[in-house]
Amino acid sequence: xxxxxxxxxxxxxxxxxxxxxxxxxxxxxxxxxxxxxxxxxxxxxxxxxxxxxxxxxxxxxxxxxxxxxxxxxxxxxxxxxxxxxxxxxxxxxxxxxxxxxxxxxxxxxxxxxxxxxxxxxxxxxxxxxxxxxxxxxxxxxxxxxxxxxxxxxxxxxxxxxxxxxxxxxxxxxxxxxxxxxxxxxxxxxxxxxxxxxxxxxxxxxxxxxxxxxxxxxxxxxxxxxxxxxxxxxxxxxxxxxxxxxxxxxxxxxxxxxxx
Amino acid sequence: xxxxxxxxxxxxxxxxxxxxxxxxxxxxxxxxxxxxxxxxxxxxxxxxxxxxxxxxxxxxxxxxxxxxxxxxxxxxxxxxxxxxxxxxxxxxxxxxxxxxxxxxxxxxxxxxxxxxxxxxxxxxxxxxxxxxxxxxxxxxxxxxxxxxxxxxxxxxxxxxxxxxxxxxxxxxxxxxxxxxxxxxxxxxxxxxxxxxxxxxxxxxxxxxxxxxxxxxxxxxxxxxxxxxxxxxxxxxxxxxxxxxxxxxxxxxxxxxxxx
Numbered sequence: 227x228x229x230x231x232x233x234x235x236x237x238x239x240x241x242x243x244x245x246x247x248x249x250x251x252x253x254x255x256x257x258x259x260x261x262x263x264x265x266x267x268x269x270x271x272x273x274x275x276x277x278x279x280x281x282x283x284x285x286x287x288x289x290x291x292x293x294x295x296x297x298x299x300x301x302x303x304x305x306x307x308x309x310x311x312x313x314x315x316x317x318x319x320x321x322x323x324x325x326x327x328x329x330x331x332x333x334x335x336x337x338x339x340x341x342x343x344x345x346x347x348x349x350x351x352x353x354x355x356x357x358x359x360x361x362x363x364x365x366x367x368x369x370x371x372x373x374x375x376x377x378x379x380x381x382x383x384x385x386x387x388x389x390x391x392x393x394x395x396x397x398x399x400x401x402x403x404x405x406x407x408x409x410x411x412x413x414x415x416x417x418x419x420x421x422x423x424x425x426x427x428x429x430x431x432x433x434x435x436x437x438x439x440x441x442x443x444x445x446x447x448x449x450x451x452x453x454x455x456x457x458x459x460x461x462x463x464x465x466x467x468x469x470x471x472x473x474x475x476x477x478x479x480x481x482x483x484x485x
Numbered sequence: 486x487x488x489x490x491x492x493x494x495x496x497x498x499x500x501x502x503x504x505x506x507x508x509x510x511x512x513x514x515x516x517x518x519x520x521x522x523x524x525x526x527x528x529x530x531x532x533x534x535x536x537x538x539x540x541x542x543x544x545x546x547x548x549x550x551x552x553x554x555x556x557x558x559x560x561x562x563x564x565x566x567x568x569x570x571x572x573x574x575x576x577x578x579x580x581x582x583x584x585x586x587x588x589x590x591x592x593x594x595x596x597x598x599x600x601x602x603x604x605x606x607x608x609x610x611x612x613x614x615x616x617x618x619x620x621x622x623x624x625x626x627x628x629x630x631x632x633x634x635x636x637x638x639x640x641x642x643x644x645x646x647x648x649x650x651x652x653x654x655x656x657x658x659x660x661x662x663x664x665x666x667x668x669x670x671x672x673x674x675x676x677x678x679x680x681x682x683x684x685x686x687x688x689x690x691x692x693x694x695x696x697x698x699x700x701x702x703x704x705x706x707x708x709x710x711x712x713x714x715x716x717x718x719x720x721x722x723x724x725x726x727x728x729x730x731x732x733x734x735x736x737x738x739x740x741x742x743x744x
Contacts, residue, residue, distance in 0.1 A: 237704070296712050297487045297705075321705075321713045341685050342703050347692060353684045354528065382682065391682075391716050397727075398667045398668035398682050399689040400704030401734045402661040407698040407741060409657035416649045423650075423657050424694060425612045426600050430658040431690050433606060435683060439666040444497070444601050445555075445659030446580075454556050454580045458652050467737055468656075474733055478726055482666060 229372070230287055232256040233275075234303060235294035236264040238343040239318050243273075243294060248272055248352045250375040255288040260299075281306040290372070292318040292337065293327075304330050310443060314365055320392030323385035324359050335360035335369045338388055339377075342399060355379040357388050418465075440482065447479035487630070489546055491515040492534075493562060494553035495523040497602040498577050502553060504530055505610045509634040514547040519558075524560050540565040542572075548632070550587075551596065552576040579651030582644035583618050594619035597647055598636075601658060614638040616647050666698045667727060689709055699741065706738035 231252050233240050236259040248254050254275040258341035259265035281303065283291065291313055295303055300322060307330060309315060314333040317326070317369040320340070327334035338357040341349055356373040358380060360366035366382070373380050383391070406427070410420045434441040455476055462469040490511050492499050495518035499603040507513050524536035540551065540562065550572055554562055554618035559581060568574060573592040576585070579599070586593035597616040600608055605671060615632040617639060619625035625641070632639050642650070669679045693697070693699040705713040714735055721728040 250577075296708060297623060297710050311495075321716055323726070336606075340681060342688055342701075344692070344694065344703070347695065349688060355681050355684060362633075379684070387675065387677060389716070389720065390671060390677060392713075393720050394668035394671045394677075395682060395685055396704055396706075396717060397664045397671070399685050400702070400706065400738070401730075402664045403689055403693065403698050403702055404706075404734055404738050404741070405656045405661045405664075406693050407702065409653035410698055411741075412649060412653045412656070416646065418646060418649060418653075420697075422599060422614050423654060425614060425638070426654055426658050427661075427693065429601055429608060430662055431686060433601065433603070434662065434665050434686065436606065437603075438679075439662050439669050442601075442603070443659070443666065444603070445655055447655075447659065447663075449555060449557075450588075451556050454651075457580055457648070458655060461648065461652050466740065467733070471660075471733060471737060472655075473676055473728070474546070474730060475663055478667075478730060479663050481725065482663070482670075 227251075227289065229290055229368075230255050231282060231290045231292060232258070232286055232288035232308070233292045233294060234281070235292075236261075236268045237294060237296070239339065240292075240294035240344045241268055241345050242349060242351075243292065243318065243339070244268060244275065245271055246376055247372075248275075252372070252375075255286055256283065265471045282308045284308045284310055286310055286313075288313070290314045290368075293319075297322055300326060314368060316369060320357075320395065321389055323389075324361060325385070328361075331412055333360075333362065333365045335365050336385070336388065337369050337373065340391065340395065351376045351379055357381045357383045357391065359383060359385060359388065381384060408471070412465070412468075426433060443479060445479075447476040448483070452481065486548065487512075487516050488549055488627075490549045490551060491517070491542060491547035492553060493540070493566070494528045494551075495520075496553060496555070497604060498598065499551075500527055500530075500604050501602045501608060501610075502551065502577065502598070503527060503534070505635055506631075507531055507534075511604065511631070511634075514545055515542065518731035523668065530570045541567045543567045543569055545569055545572075547572070549575060549627075552578075556581055559585060573627060575628060579616075579654065580648055582648075583620060586646070587620075592619075592621065592624045594624050595644070595647065596628050596632065599650065610635045611637055614640055615641045616642045616650065618642060618644060618647065621653045647700045667730070671706055671724070671727075702741075703740060704738075706735040707742070 232255045257265040264281040269275045269277045314329045316335045316337045336359040340355040491514045516524045521538040528534045528536045558563045574590045575594045575596045595618040599614040
């Protein structure tokens with residue numbers, strides 16, 4: 227049976243996934259968004275997909291339905307969605323268990339691309355780790371083929387393992403990125419350019435790829451350099467909650483020395 | 486006059502700077518460390534340098550002295566150091582003002598390489614931003630030539646600007662790296678491999694190079710995804726101070742949406 231895919235959602239993950247699946251010759255039948263304008267925008271990037279704001283897919287020609295929506299929208303969408311018989315329902319969330327799809331249909335799976343996506347920047351899909359899980363070997367084989375067509379990095383993980391990775395990813399990526407935002411804010415306020423930090427940023431990352439990050443740690447907290455820490459805290463006195471963050475992370479670095 | 490350099494310190498910065506200056510044909514006369522064994526280790530990597538644990542350089546043939554020591558050691562070292570007449574004294578600290586060298590000698594400068602160094606990993610010096618400052622144009626010219634021989638990225642900055650960059654660098658690099666340590670810790674405890682995060686880490690950094698980090702922010706805090714945030718906080722319940730950090734950074738991301 228030929229695989230035909232419909233995608234529920236038109237956010238960053240749906241946006242990137244739909245276009246990359248089509249490139250691998252999987253036809254996309256429908257793109258759903260509560261706001262049909264968003265579905266239309268994505269359909270304009272695709273060959274055959276139709277935009278819809280209805281969750282009744284009982285007449286759809288698709289046999290795989292990929293749910294790429296905000297975690298907060300799961301309950302509402304799963305209550306309303308109607309699928310064709312024998313369709314496979316997949317979600318792409320890092321933090322939702324496989325079981326959340328259980329009441330909706332019988333063939334269910336998770337297809338979680340561990341990557342950060344935006345609509346404006348293309349990502350090399352071949353390097354994205356895909357974390358897969360399904361409620362039967364047959365379904366797992368089908369979504370493994372789908373994942374292997376996109377990427378060389380396939381992981382079979384339980385819902386618990388995926389949730390753990392998701393927490394770690396929030397620290398390593400979302401929270402790190404916020405520190406880049408804080409650095410950018412501090413520099414911009416003082417008429418300095420974020421550009422000057424880029425070689426240091428690149429090296430910090432490169433290091434984490436060759437030695438464990440704990441060993442790569444440098445800076446005043448690691449050295450226990452009280453004078454510099456005090457100067458920095460004074461500097462941050464009137465800056466939002468930056469002083470509180472500086473203090474907490476500095477203490478955490480000190481404590482991790484002894485663990 | 487031929488430039489001959491001695492370096493006070495044998496830590497990570499001294500270790501990398503001494504070897505790169507020698508490569509550019511600057512002879513290194515002495516390496517000082519309070520612990521002469523450390524000075525000896527560095528001298529073994531150099532052609533002509535002699536190790537010393539004495540701060541009396543009045544008979545030294547060097548005319549540039551580079552102070553690469555922990556900020557906490559400045560007071561003690563500057564009290565004891567004896568330099569030849571007409572020597573230039575330079576420090577490499579991000580957070581110390583130029584003025585700290587004022588009482589020691591008349592030609593003073595700062596030569597701050599904005600990079601993270603370790604003894605085990607080589608860094609491409611040509612891409613390191615050098616932040617320079619001096620108390621005269623003559624001295625600034627001399628250290629500019631020195632910096633230009635090592636790197637293409639030369640910045641003339643005041644002590645205040647350098648201190649601001651140093652605070653920003655602590656957030657963007659030291660603190661980000663600590664989040665990689667936390668991610669590594671969470672994964673390792675759950676028998677998962679840090680490796681799986683690397684494509685996401687690389688993309689997070691690449692994004693920060695092409696769009697402002699505030700625009701690149703993704704994740705549950707940015708989306709206001711309360712269910713996922715609650716799940717993560719529950720998961721972190723018994724993990725050191727990770728729960729407190731998660732809460733504070735999540736709030737900071739939410740607040741920066743409105744600023």
